[in-house]
Amino acid sequence: MRIHKRAALAAATALIGSLTLIGAGSVTATAEETAGAAGVALPSASFRDIVVDGVHDRVFVSDPSGGTIVVTDYEGAVVGQITAEEGAAGLVLSADSSRLYVALSTADAIAEIDTATLTETNRYPTGTGTSPQTLAMAGGKLWFGCTIGSSGGIGVLDVASPSPTATPVPSGRYWYYAPTLASSPADPNALVAGEEGVSPATLAVYDTSTGSLQKRAERGFSSSPSISYMNDFAVTADGQNIVVAANNPYDHQIVRVSDLSSNGSYSSWQFPNAVAVATDGTVATGADGDFVKTYRPGTTWPALHEYAVNDLQRDGLAWAPDENRLFAITGFSYGSAPTLHVLPDAGKLDTTLSLQSPGTSRKGKALTVTGWLTAAEPLPAGTTVEVTRTDADHPTGTPVGTFPISATTGEFTFTESPRTLGDITYTATYGGDGGHVPATAETTVTITK
Known part of the structure; x- marks a missing residue:
């Protein structure tokens, strides 16, 4: 089940074994992370989101410019391409992975894809000019960040109803842009909304159990910690914390879901731009000028693994539900296409x-x-x-x-x-x-x- 908001993956790396001589007639084998795995260049013109289907062992990558969803297997090989998905942006899977929902940013709609047949089975209009961008499941419903009038807003779609209809829902605050959404199965009624690309960054936590948005907490991060130009965020597997990747500061900040107060950080070098949380709580962090790092649940040091990357994309990390395979998207430097990298055993101990x-x-x-x-x-x-x-x-x-x-x-x-x-x-x-x-x-x- 997908725990974080929208993710994508990015890392040029592989896990290989090395042998080191430790004495006469004795050799030891250790695992090392090294850069250089070529990855798979995707038939995409752009990148926005990535989700991993653990039932069918498939990876879905959205391409808003091309209006497609690229589908790969767990080895990164392209096995299909779902076309005519105009402005395909945010992605989210149903709890049983039988359906993939796609925010169609240029079609003012949300598409429903059958993950077994890779065909669109339903399309739900969200309203003229709404341009849905991000998706999250909470309170048994599908929530979407979108445009409402001249500002951002949040809408809801009850996909379990006989006739699902998208409806805008008052969020109790002004959003400059379509907010990004996140949730965690550990607190199934909680929905986290955040505004990316602004200073200071803002997060709000809502209760969705009644089908409306009841605000639990809201905060603009002007100090303690000061966070600006947020790129990505994810809710931890226990539903207690939010890990934030932003241009400033140069660390992945951790804030509590309960009151959005500071609760530590993961060390990064510069421009954190991606974070993903596995179902067992293992955290992966990434930065434009740093490594992709993984951490054991509940720890912030030392890193479990470090992967040298080049051109990690914003929102660029996603876990397979088995918690051990991490996927990454890189690309766009010097005109390169989006590239998918597979990082096996990323959640395992050496x-x-x-x-x-x-x-x-x-x-x-x-x-x-x-x-x-x-x-x-x-x-x-x-x-x-x-x-x-x-x-x-x-x-x-x-x-x-x-x-x-x-x-x-x-x-x-x-x-x-x-x-x-x-x-x-x-x-x-x-x-x-x-x-x-x-x-x-x-x-x-x-x-x-």
């Missing part, structure tokens, strides 16, 4: 796997190899490591066994009495789990007479 053995051993003599599998947080009880051996008699490898690690130290050992002369290589493999990345390590021993 693991370090190492093996230690003697450099040589006599034929038929007992040979003991010791290994360690560790992570920043404890691995689950019962975690095991698979070990294979490659030698002259088994050039493609042969299983040695499956070995449990110590719950306290991560250590494991195995003993063999090799009878094949020459170099033998032991390879240990940890397959990873829902919270830890896979790891592999090797060690080579020379067997003599």
Whole structure:
């Protein structure tokens, strides 16, 4: 389920393994984030929003200039393009991911897309000149930020009713532009509205349980913290905080949903322009002149991962519902097209796997190899490591066994009495789990007479 408002993804990066020599006959494998993944250039003229459908493993990217929705799989390959979606801007998925709603900014309407067939099934007019821009689900209804007269406003569409009709709803404040909207399943009746691109930035929190907008809190951020020219914001998975990306200050600010008071920050370098929150609470932050960083739920330091990026787009981050795959949109510098990057395991902890053995051993003599599998947080009880051996008699490898690690130290050992002369290589493999990345390590021993 989508937790943040409108997102998009941007990062030229991949997760790769590196091997570092730590001693005779011993190698350790660690995970590193590096720039350079080419990504997939999308058949788009522009970019506005991105959402991820975890039921069909699809990514939807809106292109307002081209009037299309580009559809990719989880690897970034384009699998479809939904056309005739005039001014396609904000996107939001239904709770069951069966429908995609699209704000049609130049058609004064909201389109309903069947996510299985990738076809438009309904179109709901929002009113002449409303130009809907952003969407969010709250209180069981679809809310949209739009234009009302010469200013911004908020409307609602009850998509569950037999005959959904879009209606403007008084918000109790003046918006210069169509406000951006956000919500969280943890507080399903709360709707957060914010005005981007102005100074000072403004946020308002509403209760939508009655179908109207009952203001809970409102604040212009002129001080403590001072926030201006907001680019993106997202509600945390517990519904307690809002993470804000703005040109000023050069940090992602955290404010409380209850009263919009300051509650910390995530360190950035300059021009924060994107933020996304995974369903488990993992936070991803991005900035035009900095890394994309991920953080464990409830923490602001240190970063779980850092990804070097180039030309991250505003609203440029989105999580898959499995919390481990992060998508990013870059592009437009030097005329480049929007590009989708896939950052696998972005929500998982790195693991370090190492093996230690003697450099040589006599034929038929007992040979003991010791290994360690560790992570920043404890691995689950019962975690095991698979070990294979490659030698002259088994050039493609042969299983040695499956070995449990110590719950306290991560250590494991195995003993063999090799009878094949020459170099033998032991390879240990940890397959990873829902919270830890896979790891592999090797060690080579020379067997003599």
